[in-house]
Amino acid sequence: MADSKTVITTYEPDNSLKNGYLLTFKQIYQELTENKWLMYQLFKRDLSAMYKQSLIGFLWIFIMPIINVAVFIVLGRSGIFNFGDITVPYPIYAILGLAFWQIFANGVLACSGSLMAVGDMVKRINFSKKSVVIAAVGRGIISFLIQIVLLAVLFVVFGAVPSKYAILLPLFAIPIIFLTIGLGLILALLNSIVRDTGNLLSVSLNFLMYLTPILYAKPRIGILVNLTQYNPMYYLIAAGRDVVLTGEISEPVGFVYSCLFSISIFFVGLVFFHLTETRIAERI
Amino acid sequence: MSDVVIKVEHVSKKYCKALQKSMIYGMADIGRNLCGLKSNSERLRADEFWALKDISFEVKRGEAFALVGANGAGKTTLLKMLNGIFWPDEGKISITGRIGPLIAVGAGFHPLLSGRENIYINAAILGIGKKEIEKKFDEIVAFADIGDFLDTPVKNYSSGMYVRLGFAVAVHCEPDILLIDEILSVGDMAFQSKCMDKMHQFISGGKTIIYISHNLNSVTSMCQRAVLLSDSRVVEHGDARSVVDAYRKKVIEGARILSDGIRHGSGDVEIKKVEFLDRNGNAKKTFQRGEFLQIKISYQAHKEVFEPEFIIKFFSDKRVLITEPTTRHHAIKLDRVKGKGVMTYTIESLPFNAGRYPLAISILDLTGVMTYDAHEHLHELVVEKTLVNPIIPICGGLVYVPGKWELNQG
Numbered sequence: 001m002a003d004s005k006t007v008i009t010t011y012e013p014d015n016s017l018k019n020g021y022l023l024t025f026k027q028i029y030q031e032l033t034e035n036k037w038l039m040y041q042l043f044k045r046d047l048s049a050m051y052k053q054s055l056i057g058f059l060w061i062f063i064m065p066i067i068n069v070a071v072f073i074v075l076g077r078s079g080i081f082n083f084g085d086i087t088v089p090y091p092i093y094a095i096l097g098l099a100f101w102q103i104f105a106n107g108v109l110a111c112s113g114s115l116m117a118v119g120d121m122v123k124r125i126n127f128s129k130k131s132v133v134i135a136a137v138g139r140g141i142i143s144f145l146i147q148i149v150l151l152a153v154l155f156v157v158f159g160a161v162p163s164k165y166a167i168l169l170p171l172f173a174i175p176i177i178f179l180t181i182g183l184g185l186i187l188a189l190l191n192s193i194v195r196d197t198g199n200l201l202s203v204s205l206n207f208l209m210y211l212t213p214i215l216y217a218k219p220r221i222g223i224l225v226n227l228t229q230y231n232p233m234y235y236l237i238a239a240g241r242d243v244v245l246t247g248e249i250s251e252p253v254g255f256v257y258s259c260l261f262s263i264s265i266f267f268v269g270l271v272f273f274h275l276t277e278t279r280i281a282e283r284i
Numbered sequence: 285m286s287d288v289v290i291k292v293e294h295v296s297k298k299y300c301k302a303l304q305k306s307m308i309y310g311m312a313d314i315g316r317n318l319c320g321l322k323s324n325s326e327r328l329r330a331d332e333f334w335a336l337k338d339i340s341f342e343v344k345r346g347e348a349f350a351l352v353g354a355n356g357a358g359k360t361t362l363l364k365m366l367n368g369i370f371w372p373d374e375g376k377i378s379i380t381g382r383i384g385p386l387i388a389v390g391a392g393f394h395p396l397l398s399g400r401e402n403i404y405i406n407a408a409i410l411g412i413g414k415k416e417i418e419k420k421f422d423e424i425v426a427f428a429d430i431g432d433f434l435d436t437p438v439k440n441y442s443s444g445m446y447v448r449l450g451f452a453v454a455v456h457c458e459p460d461i462l463l464i465d466e467i468l469s470v471g472d473m474a475f476q477s478k479c480m481d482k483m484h485q486f487i488s489g490g491k492t493i494i495y496i497s498h499n500l501n502s503v504t505s506m507c508q509r510a511v512l513l514s515d516s517r518v519v520e521h522g523d524a525r526s527v528v529d530a531y532r533k534k535v536i537e538g539a540r541i542l543s544d545g546i547r548h549g550s551g552d553v554e555i556k557k558v559e560f561l562d563r564n565g566n567a568k569k570t571f572q573r574g575e576f577l578q579i580k581i582s583y584q585a586h587k588e589v590f591e592p593e594f595i596i597k598f599f600s601d602k603r604v605l606i607t608e609p610t611t612r613h614h615a616i617k618l619d620r621v622k623g624k625g626v627m628t629y630t631i632e633s634l635p636f637n638a639g640r641y642p643l644a645i646s647i648l649d650l651t652g653v654m655t656y657d658a659h660e661h662l663h664e665l666v667v668e669k670t671l672v673n674p675i676i677p678i679c680g681g682l683v684y685v686p687g688k689w690e691l692n693q694g
Contacts, residue, residue, distance in 0.1 A: 010376060037408055038411075121409065126367045126385075127410070281370055282370050
């Protein structure tokens with residue numbers, strides 16, 4: 001650490017205005033690299049506190065998707081719901097999609113609530129708040145990795161064979177993680193000021209999950225076709241799913257655009273958060 | 285060394301009374317920040333008020349500086365601004381060096397995690413890396429002195445243990461400036477003196493402390509300088525003892541009963557004035573061992589009360605209760621008290637050795653549960669050094685207890 005005695009910190013209204021926008025990126029980069037250890041500690045804390053007062057602990061990570069899928073199997077068998085053209089056993093298809101989806105859904109939810117969860121600390125200690133939000137994504141990633149194990153079991157049970165590129169599966173989580181962090185930062189900040197954000201988010205995430213072809217195949221006709229066309233989450237999930245099941249991305253252009261979209265949201269989120277984070281403590 | 289480490293220049297901070305408006309203002313401010321517009325924070329919008337207005341002071345290296353004032357005067361807000369948790373709406377704050385966290389009761393631990401896990405996380409939050417914390421871990425545990433509870437979830441800790449752990453982590457992170465907000469009220473005696481020692485060590489090591497406490501005695505014993513905040517402004521600034529005296533005067537004179545650590549109670553009977561008198565009935569500032577002392581409490585009962593109880597507590601400067609005479613234990617029955625009156629307590633021969641003795645004076649109702657008025661830190665008895673006294677022989681310690689030596693040889 002540099003000689004701390006020489007460091008002079010000043011607090012003034014509209015500090016970021018005086019410094020200019022270019023310096024913002026440098027500050028963000030510095031903050032993130034300086035706080036790697038903190039992020040790791042916060043992530044570890046989240047993880048070890050997650051199932052602390054629970055009897056079956058991490059088994060919950062398996063139970064959630066299984067129940068979700070089971071409901072859809074019942075609906076499908078009863079003829080109430082039509083999955084569309086799915087060439088692989090349905091549980092494999094659905095669990096694979098859900099594993100990706102929950103990185104996003106759980107991540108965004110966890111991020112948006114993360115500042116409030118440490119509200120007591122935010123009010124006492126001046127520390128990197130970005131780290132708190134970013135660390136909140138960690139849980140979703142761990143759940144994702146655990147669900148890959150569940151997926152492997154399903155492949156064995158159904159006697160199906162994944163493509164040889166299936167090993168690349170974790171890579172396809174990366175653009176989703178970027179998107180999650182970017183949105184998470186924005187939502188965390190809004191949520192610390194207006195609590196409606198969190199409630200609105202839980203409702204819309206549910207809605208969004210059913211709008212995204214995760215538990216069913218992309219339909220060929222109807223309004224969903226148009227909606228799906230502009231849904232980046234669809235392309236990001238479908239690409240990962242395609243690679244595991246067939247080894248070939250069926251809609252590469254959409255995938256590339258969605259990746260670019262994710263990365264730009266990531267940067268927008270960081271800048272948005274950086275410019276306004278001094279307002280958090282007094283409103284939380 | 286006389287260099288300034290904290291410089292506060294014309295700082296103001298506003299709050300919003302209405303929650304709904306506060307949210308809207310918050311969103312508006314964010315919008316302005318993003319668009320690169322000025323916040324215009326020096327203007328008050330509807331329902332906003334200044335929590336602090338035009339505060340200026342400087343703190344030098346190696347100094348302990350106190351913020352005193354009634355509840356709601358803005359002490360904690362100011363501390364939070366020094367830390368950068370809140371940003372000023374006007375003015376400028378410059379800090380030289382690493383500033384520690386706000387050390388207050390219950391310093392942000394995760395309730396389900398053990399003390400050990402929380403030490404690591406809290407240290408990481410305070411900017412302490414892996415190597416540093418591993419080196420200091422044993423020292424922190426030793427200072428916090430929580431014994432077997434180290435691996436127990438923090439939610440099972442007592443509030444005292446909580447504070448001990450928080451204080452231990454914070455001081456071992458070696459900040460250049462320590463911010464302390466009313467922590468000594470929770471820990472036990474042993475821990476309080478340990479904290480005091482650590483703080484003195486800190487100052488003599490050339491570091492700086494900003495200190496908030498309702499225990500005015502600890503303020504004068506530790507801090508050199510202070511500011512008195514009242515109605516969001518600095519009303520007194522300078523030498524700690526004179527600032528504290530000004531505050532004491534203000535509290536006693538104020539008709540309003542404050543509900544904080546200094547003065548509290550229902551106000552049905554008010555302590556109007558407390559005087560220390562000599563044998564001739566003249567008020568005196570300092571006394572000597574063996575001297576006559578009369579404590580005169582002038583009160584006013586705003587309504588008729590039955591069998592109230594008067595209590596005087598004498599403390600040592602380390603806050604140890606030395607003696608507590610009460611009208612009840614002296615079997616004095618005060619049937620009815622109404623209007624203005626005077627209660628006196630007389631000591632024929634003062635048994636105290638030289639030193640400062642804080643007094644707590646209170647009037648309770650007949651059950652001894654409800655307080656009419658209590659002055660906790662407002663009065664101090666000063667006993668001077670004397671060489672020889674014909675009435676009381678010289679002895680060590682705080683007080684002289686009459687006794688007799690006798691020798692019996694075989």
